[in-house]
Amino acid sequence: MKKSILVTGCAGFIGSNFVKIFKNRFPAIEIVGIDDFSTGRKDAIEKSIIFYKGSILNKKLLAKIFSKHKPEYVFHFAALPRVSFSVENPVLTTEVNILGTVNLLDFSRKFKVKRFMFSSSSSVYGGAKYIPTKESENFPDPQVPYAVQKYDCEPFCKIFSQLYSLDTVCMRYFNVFGPGQYGDSPYSTVVAAWLEALYFPKDKKAFIEGNGKQSRDFCYVDNVVDANIACMLSKKPLKGICMNIANGERTNLIEIKKLIEKYTGMKLELEKRASRVGDVMHTLADINLAKKTIGYKPKVDFLEGLKRTIEWFETR
Numbered sequence: 001m002k003k004s005i006l007v008t009g010c011a012g013f014i015g016s017n018f019v020k021i022f023k024n025r026f027p028a029i030e031i032v033g034i035d036d037f038s039t040g041r042k043d044a045i046e047k048s049i050i051f052y053k054g055s056i057l058n059k060k061l062l063a064k065i066f067s068k069h070k071p072e073y074v075f076h077f078a079a080l081p082r083v084s085f086s087v088e089n090p091v092l093t094t095e096v097n098i099l100g101t102v103n104l105l106d107f108s109r110k111f112k113v114k115r116f117m118f119s120s121s122s123s124v125y126g127g128a129k130y131i132p133t134k135e136s137e138n139f140p141d142p143q144v145p146y147a148v149q150k151y152d153c154e155p156f157c158k159i160f161s162q163l164y165s166l167d168t169v170c171m172r173y174f175n176v177f178g179p180g181q182y183g184d185s186p187y188s189t190v191v192a193a194w195l196e197a198l199y200f201p202k203d204k205k206a207f208i209e210g211n212g213k214q215s216r217d218f219c220y221v222d223n224v225v226d227a228n229i230a231c232m233l234s235k236k237p238l239k240g241i242c243m244n245i246a247n248g249e250r251t252n253l254i255e256i257k258k259l260i261e262k263y264t265g266m267k268l269e270l271e272k273r274a275s276r277v278g279d280v281m282h283t284l285a286d287i288n289l290a291k292k293t294i295g296y297k298p299k300v301d302f303l304e305g306l307k308r309t310i311e312w313f314e315t316r
């Protein structure tokens with residue numbers, strides 16, 4: 001039987017980038033994908049994969065996929081990932097983000113998956129106390145349903161390792177951006193939203209909240225993909241460890257505006273809005289734990305990532 005992996009959320013931003021890179025690095029491994037298109041796009045699905053349209057809440061479908069393909073590794077990207085959507089829809093997002101994950105963990109242990117890669121989020125910190133944010137010094141303090149849901153899945157991953165010997169790992173991604181991230185949703189990150197407004201001005205207007213000095217640790221999507229692959233390749237058991245996956249550097253909004261204008265040659269008009277209540281001023285990750293554990297090193301820095309993202313917007 002051909003070796004295979006399961007990629008959930010393969011029609012989404014990170015999942016579709018993961019599939020492209022994985023396919024090139026491991027052409028002999030079969031990629032099985034599942035997505036229900038709640039936020040994902042049909043045109044993001046790589047033609048060569050075995051694709052199942054459906055929900056991670058559908059246990060019948062999961063039973064069929066696991067028994068037919070027996071994936072060796074599971075990369076779990078599927079989620080309803082937007083913070084404001086989770087505030088408006090706490091029940092639905094809890095079902096998908098927690099129950100969907102536990103469903104997958106349960107099938108993974110029954111079918112003896114070698115390792116389960118979970119996409120967690122920096123939002124679990126809820127405005128970290130210390131910057132750069134180190135996992136051991138910042139106890140999670142989730143402030144919105146989405147963050148609670150991501151946070152709850154972390155101890156679930158850990159106990160599946162302890163109770164059932166399913167090896168698991170939780171990666172807390174910080175502000176991921178890159179090609180394939182559309183800026184037309186009200187929940188887009190600032191890079192995608194501003195580029196969308198620049199390239200599709202009829203459909204989207206860009207705005208800035210507060211004084212623009214807020215900074216974020218923006219992580220280019222290929223670095224997140226690399227981290228997932230490094231977890232898969234790790235020789236050591238990971239036992240549900242939670243690690244920051246980020247760039248390890250921060251950029252403020254004013255700098256981003258200047259860089260976008262420089263590389264696109266266009267002027268970015270931003271409507272000024274008041275600061276959002278509760279918005280954190282800065283995010284910056286300490287990435288040493290991921291370095292030590294899986295040899296993680298962000299290969300694409302913010303500038304290079306921004307250039308590649310602009311190139312993608314130009315081809316759209």
Ligand SMILES: NC(=O)c1ccc[n+]([C@@H]2O[C@H](COP(=O)([O-])OP(=O)(O)OC[C@H]3O[C@@H](n4cnc5c(N)ncnc54)[C@H](O)[C@@H]3O)[C@@H](O)[C@H]2O)c1
Nearest residue numbers: 009011012013014036037038039040055056078079081176
């Ligand atoms: N993008 C970021 O900055 C970021 C940061 C931290 C964590 N994450 C996490 O990374 C993962 C991927 O995020 P993304 O930015 O690619 O989001 P995305 O919305 O582009 O992708 C999520 C995918 O999951 C699919 N999906 C949703 N519900 C499903 C269900 N019930 N069954 C099957 N598929 C379902 C969607 O259709 C979509 O294709 C998510 O788990 C997200 O929480 C993302």
